[in-house]
Amino acid sequence: MSNQSTNQLINFTLHLADNALILGHRNSEWCGHGPVLEQDIAITNISLDLIGQSRNFYQYAATLMNDQKVSPLGGDLEGAVSEDTLAYLRDNREFKNCLLVELPNGDWAKTILRQFLFSTYQFYLYQELQNSKDKQLAAIAEKSLKEVTYHLRWSSEWVIRLGDGTNESHERMLTAIDELWRYVGELFTAAGYELQAAKEGSGVNPTILQLKWEERVKEIFAEATLPYPEQVYQQTGGKEGKHTEHLGYILTELQFMQRAYPNSEW
Amino acid sequence: MIKYQIDKATIYSYLEEVKDPEVPALNVIDMGIVRDIILHEDDCLEIIITPTYSGCPAMDVISMNIRIMLSTLGFKKIKITQSLSPAWTTDWMSEEGKRKLRQYGIAPPNPKQQVCNDKLFADDEAVQCPHCDSWHTHRVSEFGSTPCKSLFVCDDCKEPFDYFKCH
Numbered sequence: 001m002s003n004q005s006t007n008q009l010i011n012f013t014l015h016l017a018d019n020a021l022i023l024g025h026r027n028s029e030w031c032g033h034g035p036v037l038e039q040d041i042a043i044t045n046i047s048l049d050l051i052g053q054s055r056n057f058y059q060y061a062a063t064l065m066n067d068q069k070v071s072p073l074g075g076d077l078e079g080a081v082s083e084d085t086l087a088y089l090r091d092n093r094e095f096k097n098c099l100l101v102e103l104p105n106g107d108w109a110k111t112i113l114r115q116f117l118f119s120t121y122q123f124y125l126y127q128e129l130q131n132s133k134d135k136q137l138a139a140i141a142e143k144s145l146k147e148v149t150y151h152l153r154w155s156s157e158w159v160i161r162l163g164d165g166t167n168e169s170h171e172r173m174l175t176a177i178d179e180l181w182r183y184v185g186e187l188f189t190a191a192g193y194e195l196q197a198a199k200e201g202s203g204v205n206p207t208i209l210q211l212k213w214e215e216r217v218k219e220i221f222a223e224a225t226l227p228y229p230e231q232v233y234q235q236t237g238g239k240e241g242k243h244t245e246h247l248g249y250i251l252t253e254l255q256f257m258q259r260a261y262p263n264s265e266w
Numbered sequence: 267m268i269k270y271q272i273d274k275a276t277i278y279s280y281l282e283e284v285k286d287p288e289v290p291a292l293n294v295i296d297m298g299i300v301r302d303i304i305l306h307e308d309d310c311l312e313i314i315i316t317p318t319y320s321g322c323p324a325m326d327v328i329s330m331n332i333r334i335m336l337s338t339l340g341f342k343k344i345k346i347t348q349s350l351s352p353a354w355t356t357d358w359m360s361e362e363g364k365r366k367l368r369q370y371g372i373a374p375p376n377p378k379q380q381v382c383n384d385k386l387f388a389d390d391e392a393v394q395c396p397h398c399d400s401w402h403t404h405r406v407s408e409f410g411s412t413p414c415k416s417l418f419v420c421d422d423c424k425e426p427f428d429y430f431k432c433h
Contacts, residue, residue, distance in 0.1 A: 038407035038417070045409040052321020052413075056350065123384070139351035143320055146353055146433055149382045154408055157386055 003068065005200055010064050011096065011193035012203045013137065014086065015239060017057030018097035021087060022247070023118060024050030025254055026105055035108050042154060046115065049147040056140045058083035088258035092241070092248050096191070099238040100183040102247045109162055109172035114180055116155035120216050121187045122148045124209040134202035156220050163224025173226055185234030188213070194239075274303045277311070280339060284331050288324045288412045291370035298358025299328065301349055310343040311336060318354050318433075319413035355381070356430050368396045373418065373429040380432035393429050395420035405429075 027047040034040025065071070065081045100118060105111045126148055129141035162169040188210040190198075197203025218228050237243070257264055281300055282293045294300050294315070302314040313332055317325045329346045336344050356375035359367075364374035373396045380391055390405045400422040407417040408431070415428040 038409070041407060041411075041417075042409040045413055048321035048323070048413055049319060050321070052317075052319060056320055135351075139349075140320075143317075143350040143353045146382060147320060149384055150408070150431065150433075153382070153384050153386060156384070160386070 003070075005196060006064060006068050007070060008193040008196035009134070009200070009202055010061055010068075010070060011191075012197035013057050013061040013064065015096035015191070015193065016137075017054045017061060017086070018095045019054075019101055019118075020050045020057065021054035022095070022097045022250060023101040023114075024048070024054060025250055026101065026103075027111070027115070029105055030111065039108075043111065043115075046151050046154075049144075049151070053140065053144045053147070054087070055083055056143070058086045060136050060140065061086060084258070088255045092243055092251060094241060095243065095247060095251075096193075096239050096241060097243075097247075098183070098186045099235055099244055100180065100186065102238070102244060102250060103180070103183065104246055106176065106179065107172055109169065110176040110179060112155055112158045112162060113173065113176040115151065116159045116220070117180065117184055117217065118187075119148055119152040119155050120213055121206075121209065123152045123216075124212050125204055125206065128204040128209070132202050132204075133200075137202060159220055159226070160224040163221070163226040170225070173224070177226065177229055181229045182232050182235050186236040186238060189234070189236050189239070191239040272305075274305070277303050277336075280335060281313075281332065284328065284335050286324060287327045287331075288322075288414075289367070289370075289372065291366045291372070292359075292363050294328060294332070296360045296363025296366060298354065298360065298363075306343075308343070310345055311341050312345040312347060314347050314349050316349050316354050322413055324412075354433070356433050359430075371396050371427060372415070373427055375430045382432040391432075393418055395423060395425065396427055397425045398423040403427075 024047045027043050027050065030040060030043045031047075032040065034043055059082075062081045062083055062085070071081070100114060103114070123145070126141040126145040130138055130145065132138040132141065159173070163173045164170070188206045190206055194203055194206060198205035221228050238247075278295060278300075282295050284294045286292045286294060286297050286299070289297070297318070299315050299318065300313060301316050304312040304314070306312060313336075315325070315328065315332070325348070329348075332346060333344055359375060367374040373393050376391060376393070392401050393403050393405075394401050395403050395418075398420060400420055402421040403418050404421060405416060406419050406426065409415075410417040410428050410431075414430055414433070416431045417426060418429045419426045
């Protein structure tokens, strides 16, 4: 593989890792604050699955970087990269997650809707990625898909329960749709590294997932008596490192210990 | 040169002493976490393990405990490799493991493996209460105390209990 294509594979792997880490972090903010105990346990267990998936992707990205002597920040590599370097020492602009996952949790309706929209996306993405010619990405996808299937089922049921629930829960779901809809288009807007990785047979071009995603979301929204929204202006940029102000606050909390006490362990 | 005159079966029996820290009634063989043992020609002993869930916090401890166990037995070169594919299923749990689980108060996976699908509001499968053997139970939560379990309650003896999630 040429250096250029390895770099794009690294970027693609980091993008998958960042999506999982940041959403995992957001969901973990519910710990101790869930509406009822069982759902507090549910959303934090989903966090754990997502953070586990991100570890697998970061470990793989670190291996690729160490093999190729590529630094996550460009330039020469100083010392070996690890999953921890990648999660704790990259800055805002190096993160490649979509904007959707970094948005504040809002209320339970918004958290549930985001989880459903994102799990649906991950469900179809990992189905495709299982066939990657990159054996490690395929293995991570195969493993993660089982977890995501469970998340998808859980979050779909909750969208229906809230949408077709009381007036209050229905109203809150409508507000959540309004607040999140301008961020879903980015999931299917391919970044350069996604196209390159797909071309090489290691990645997935996300545009091919859109129809299946829309079909599933329409089906669940219909069941939930929620309207499928009209097309609205879509925000993008996260995949290329241009984030909302919210990511900085997440990283402040997430990275504080390693920044203040480098290499600390517990 | 093979320094250790030892076979795989013996090593498997050693590993039966390594418990799963999250479910201490079971060892790593019962759980189906150990996928293979390779005795390399350079005397390196490689253990291939697989996580139950991607984020299972027990994996690092399990790797360390396997390493400690084998070092105490005199193995010098130990390599522990984590393999994700094929992905773990509850079907890999041993019959002995299932028996121990029941005894410990956790309902073991049903003999017919439940693979998670995306069918909504599916009826709960019948799960037998590990305390009073009643089949009159229902699920309280899809998630439980560890990533691999969900929470049930018995409608007869009223005791709550863990059950392995479909996987």
